[in-house]
Amino acid sequence: MVGTRATSPEGRRSTEGLGADLHLDHLDLRGRHGLRTSLMDALREAVRTGRLLPGAQLPSSRTLAADLSIARNTVADAYAELVAEGWLTARQGSGTRVARRAEPRRAPTPGSDRVALRRPTPIRTSDTRFSLLPGNPxxxxxxxxxxxxxxxxxxMAAPHEALGYGDPRGRVELRTALADYLARARGVYASPERIVICAGFVHGLRLIGRVLRARGVSTVAVETYGVPQYNDLLTETGLETPALPLDEGGTCTEGLRSLDTGAVLLTPAHQYPTGGALRPDRRAAVVDWARSTGGLVxxxxxxxxFRYDRQPVGALQGLDPERVCYFGTASKSLAPGLRLGWLVLPRSVTPEVIAAKGHVDWAPGSFDQLALAEFLTSGDYDRHVRAMRLRYRRRRDQLVAAVAEHAPGIRVSGIAAGLHAVLDLPPGTERSVIAAGARVGLALDGLGDFAHPSARPDSGRDGLVVGYATPSDSAWSGALAALCSVLPRS
Incomplete structure (x- = not known):
């Protein structure tokens, strides 16, 4: 345990929130995960357990760094990342404080003004030579x-019982390895008992959809832009999917207060496909909504x-593990064909998901699960991700440079993270550019392909969602040249 005595910038003891020692129970200054990560974990735990109450002021970065004998920048970076995740707030002149939570209140029952519109039909040809479709590594x-x-x-190390039907949650070796990895890499509060292995995101969403319907939930809010198949899956389960507005700060989670919904599906760390991170106050707002209404995120x-130009934004789940169902897969980091995914569940939901999954539900085989567990614990997974992060960043930079050279009027956005970028097009040109791509053997997706059916045509953006991770190294230069040949020049 490390005790730090908080002071004001002038060295005097403050009377508001800084008079008591700040005890960081889990801070290991020699830990293998680094000082910044260790400090962030300790602060998250202090907030999660209630030792740091909402509104409590933290020591200045200078004071805390001096007390811990570490660099001030390490503390400042940790504070900044926790502000981005929604754990802390920072204002000029008032210091850094633990984020406050809204008072519980019930959401009113809304009317419905959804407009059903048909999604654009993707343009595909049989002579496609290159693909810049998003969604694949x-x-x-x-x-x-x-x-x-x-x-x-x-x-070789697997026990004989691994060949049996086993635990419906999945192999304990994989669940244990994931609990360690997710806590370290994504700030997820996980234990093996709360992890369920599934055959990818769709399988996990199908299980959660069954649980929500069994609970009497009729509506799951979604983002204005997202994967259409996910909305369709929820609809097939019997759930309505009203869309929340989206702006430069991410999904407008404040709108949940006006919806009679039992859950919301979000991509907070990297909105799909527009690419932004959910703003800190909106991260806090969605957790407040879930706490006050009993809803699930x-x-x-x-x-x-995959983060490039900013520090990783930790998982929303860390803010409230009892109200957030966390979905992860190996589809982007390794390959979707592995069919390996996982759910990190609130305690109250875990038994229901296990019951929905059952002992004979389709899921990855034991040997694939054991292989991923070994891949994680051996360090091979981390090494592969680091190598691919560098490779994808080079491709992203090449994409941005090529667009700037050949079509300087086109803005490239959503590039701080992920495996795709958004190229904003002049109004009314999206479908024609995609058609031009098809004529030169290039497969492309437009933003309109990801718009919710209720989105009004005049509220959308024309653009391309370019999956720069998709081509192999040998196909990358050809795909990039084909893209530049069909972009509007002005």
Whole structure:
């Protein structure tokens, strides 16, 4: 335990929130995860357990750094990231404080003004030579040799009972490895008992949809832009999917107060597909909504490992593990064909999801689960992600440079993270650019392909969602040249 005595910038003891020692129970200054990560974990735990109350003022970065004998920048970076995640707030002149939570209140029952519109039909041709469709990593870069070695080690060490039906939650080896990795890399509060292994995001969402319907929930709010198949899946489950507005600060979670909904599906760390991170006050607002109404937040953390120009934004789940269902997969970090995903669930939801999954539900095989567990614990997973992060960042930079050279009037956005970028197009040109791409053998998706059916045509943006991770290294230059050849020049 490390005790720090908070003072004012002038060195005098403050009378508001800074008079008591700030005890950081889990701060390991020699920890293998680094000083900043260790400090952030300790502060999260202090807030989560209630030792740091909402509104409590924290020591200045200078004071805390001096008390811990660490660099001031380390403390400042930790504070800044926790502000971005919604744990803390910072205002000029008032210092850094623990974020406040709204008072519980009931959401009013709204009317419905949804307008059903048909989504654009994707343009595909049989002679496609290049693909810049989002949603896939570079499959040619799958670490086959390392995966084979991990599989061999896992199979040789597997107990005989691994060949049986086993625990419907999945292999304990994988759940244990994931609990450690997610806490370290994504700030997720996880334990093996609260993790359920599933066959990708769709499988996990189907399970949660069953649970919500069994609970009597009829509506799940979604984002204005998202994966259409996910909305369709919820609809097939019998759930309505009203859309929340979206702006530069991310999804307008304040709108949940006007909806009679039991859950909300979000991509808070990297909105799909527009690319922004959910603003800190909106992260806090969605947690407040869930606490005050008993609702659930369904967090899709689909590409959390890939951040380039900013510090990683931790998972929303860390703010309230009892109100957030966390979804993760190996689809972007490794390959979607592995069919390996996971849910980190609130305690109250875990038994219901296990019951919905059952003992005979389709799920990844034991050996694949054991292989991923070995891949994680051996460090191969971290090494692969670091290598791919560098590779994807180079591609992103090449994409931005090529667009600036060949079509300088086009803005490229959503590039601080992830495996895709958004190219804003002149109004009314989206479908024609996609059609031009098809004529030169290039597969493209437009923003309109991801718009919610209720979105009004005049409220949308024309643009391309360019998956720069998708092509292999040998196809990348050709795909980029084909893209530049069809972009409007002015």
């Amino acid at each position: 570079d499959l040619a870069s799958f670490p086959r040799a390392q995966w084979l070695a991990a599989s061999r080690r896992a199979i 369904l967090e899709d953390d689909y590409d959390g490992e």
